[in-house]
Amino acid sequence: MNRVWRSLLVLLLSFGWLAAVPTAAHADDSDDRVTDYKVVATFDASGTAAVQLDLSVDFGDTEGHGPYLVFPLRQEIAGDLDHWRMIDVQVGQVTSPSGADATLESEESDGNLVIRVGSEGRTFTGIQTYQVNYTVKGLIAARQATSGVDEVNWNALGDGWKIPVDRAEVTVVGPVDVTRTGCFSGSLYDTPCQSAHNGTAATFSAENLGDGSGMQVVAGFPAGTFTDVAPRYTKRYTVQNMFPANPYTISVTALLSVLGLGLLIKRTRRRDEVFVGLTPGVVPAPGQQATVGAADGDAPVAVAFTPPKEVRPGEAGTLLDNVADDRDVTATIVDLAVRNQIQITQTAPEEWTFIRRFNAEDQLADYEEELLERLFAGSNRVTTEDLRNESYAGMLTEVRGNLYRRVVDLQWYQANPSHVRAAAIGGGIALIVVGAGLGFLAGFLGWGLIGLAGVIVGVGVLARSNHFGRRTATGSAVLAQTKGFELYLTTAEADQIKFEEGIDVFSRYLPYAIVFGVAERWTKIFQELADQGRYTFNPYWYAGYGFAPRLDQLGSSLNSLGSTMSSSLQAATAATSGGSGFSGGGGFGGGGGGTW
Template identity: 35%
Template sequence: SSDTRSGLQTYVLTYQVEGTLNAIRGEDGVQDQDELYLNAFADSPNQVDEVTVRITGPADVVDYACYRGPEGSTDSCGTEEPEGNQVTFTGTDYTSRDGLTIMAAFPPGAFTDTDPILEEITGDGPSERQPGPLQRASDFVMENWALLAGVWAALLAAIAGTRIAFGRDETYEGVAPGEVPLEGQPHRVVRLGREPVVAPRFTPPDGLSPGEAEVIEDESVTPEAFTATMIDLAVRGYLTIEPSGTDSRGNTNDWTIAEAVNPPSRDLLKDHEQHLIQALLSGTSSVQLGSFDGRFAPRLREFNQILTKHSDSEGWFRRTGLVGSPPARGFGTFIGWAVFLAYQGVWVAVFAILILNGAGALGLLPALFAAAVAIASLTTVLVLTRRAAHGRTAKGRALYEQLRGFRHYLTTAEAHQLRWEAGADIYSKYLPWALVFGVADRWTSLFEQLAAEGRYTPSTRWYDGGSAGDFRARVRSMGAATSGLNTTGMSALRYTAGSGGGSGSRSSR
């Protein structure tokens, strides 16, 4: 309309309502009368500052009453002023969910037609006088929210407890921690109770690579798995690493990875190690990590998938797939998406109902909000317990115990306690493992001290950086390269969306 108004406006709506009169006849304790009993408004979703209802009839008013509040309330609405054939009800400060019901009675026969109007309800839907199932659910939530919250919290606690209890690692009964029964030796697999005492181990588990160790340790493929594998391959003579770029503060921010001269046969490598060399070099003799410009992300995902499949085939965990990985058979990913879509669906329904039904639909919000809270809290519990529910098999636990022992050695050994191996550079050899265990800086500082004392000469075979004559500075440079490759270097390789394979957190169970 082109007719517009501004300022305070008063709107007068005139309408006719039929069938609101009741003929009261022959009821005990109530005199015969014609009664008007009407909800002026019911459970309004809005606040009402002031309301006045005036009833005018064909005869003097013989009885009157008014009530405010939710359904069933007997609280007075406010002021009641009868005068002859009129009665005026006045109330103020009605909050949301308050209703106003008025009653005015007149002498019997004051009205000519007080018969009820009956209409058959067609279809399966609720009538205007009967709330639908969603409204009834919403009312139930409003009336019992404290009880429902307590029951739901108990249910969530039961779900979390069940996932944690059934997700405990397995172990071989009667076999020392870290040991695997010999072939043919009778054994029984049971759930692990309390954590066994760590038995220090001075060498890594036989036949296990640092990348595989990271999977068993963290139950996922983290950036440390890739970096540790790359450094391990360099230490073993397959690759060389050289700093090739610095930032404005002089810190190394790029590295050149090259194929080593006269490397050992690649036939000795495992699948994920083969893939790493092929993914990095791709037929060339050397490459700068920064040159990938995000194009390495698909190759990194494939590296993660190879380790995940290898974990499944080795049977290290009771479930297929790893925490945070998207294997095709991983049920956790399906659950996560299902819960997420259900949560979004609830809020889509909220907005759709509001748009289609207006403010009257606000009464449905308690049920919809409760559904959203239930879905969100269930998702949170599933996410927080996903690692606890991903238990190791007895075989995986035995390897994990060996890793615990070796981690204890690298974490606690002092310079004078190191076990030297004849002809071996144990700093370089165990540096990838120190990275996996999160103690690379500590491991480096030990050998900085030894180099300063003239008791250690760092290798020049796999790393070309630092001062050639200053052994301590060279060790420090090797340690900095390890940290930098795991942060700046990995960022250059995996920054495109979806290229990660899990978090880099440290955990054990």
């Protein structure tokens, strides 16, 4: 388990060594260079090398703190994506013969040991010399099949140097005589460089290195020279081995996904209560006993020629899909206009004016009173442009919230559907996060793919978050009535319209048509009736722009009214959330950096 957490930490620190490397604007923007890079590495029979590195760093006229060195602690293995070959490095004494600051700081990050020489408060110019002593183990390739010898195979100067290195000299000293040598330089280590050997020592040299060009030295010793030099490997975690797609992981992931989605569908499939034994849409009479049970599938819908009794359009829209949306708010405003509480006047293609009227004979619900008070808080005359003012910030959210509370107060829901949906969304996000996290941890065991099941189910919960609300038996009965009336408005033709004495059926039912999304269809039917002389529209609640008394253009105008109101009210909310740049406190974008 400790290895798992160590590996997890390594993955979380990916690319972290880049942050540890000093990058203040000095080295990359100056002419700093290493004039001499001299290494003497003495190997004992166990393959451990005691290394002395002498650096001459020329800072020129630009002040610099000191050098930094990056030592790799692990290495990729050709053809093996599942393991790292490890290199053990221990840094010892660091000095500066020239008197520069030799304070040492080191940090391990992303498979590298990064050391920084120098201090923040001290800088130097010109040529400064440094001596770094360290030990390294893991550079021996024992008894190679192609060469037949034990090899010291070492990138003595790595290709990650960011400044030029004029000349590098490397000496390798072994416990017995060297039998052969090799030297290569360049970014791909494919350019031969000078090498020689004499007795137990091998020497190597190259020029014009650094800036991505390194130096590889190879010294051969008789097979068996080095003991206890078997490579040390650790697990290498990659996408391929953490999230392998094989018959086992795919089967388990598919099984978990199917089980999770099955439970989700079961949990969200028509969980509403109903009155058992009663026709859908029928509510028990006062004092009548009725058994309440769970709904078993969708109830049949019978056409209803009138809306549910005492059910307002916005309430019906919220009950229909568990959501109080912009369409329900628009329908509520139009309904208030039809009931002579508001006069709506369209003054331009996308501009409207609302004038407050007072119909004492009309009884308002609490949420309707609050909507009117909020809409006409400052004046009895309001335009859609006025709604962009900050004083209307949050109005849309408040109206929706009042509609949710209304359907709960009417005992149509067991709990506020907006709260239930928010909890479902939170649960879906949690499932995605937990699934991803568990998948990541399981990846250390090669089973990371199973975390995808949690992600899939979490996405499913988000997609069905609107289906977690549970209607009461009364709510289900009203829903059946609402769907019956919706069926009527969406299918009735002009010759099937049933008029009611003393009621302007067109205006009375128009807000419901808005809720059901068939306002344009409804207005076209009545335009057809008007053309036949069977209906006369008395626009007492709406003064139209452009369509005059023609109804077939009113539907699209009302749709525009809803979107314009929503846009204006959202703009009012946005106006309260920003600040001026002249007040300070930060702006957009930014960043910074530099070198050591």
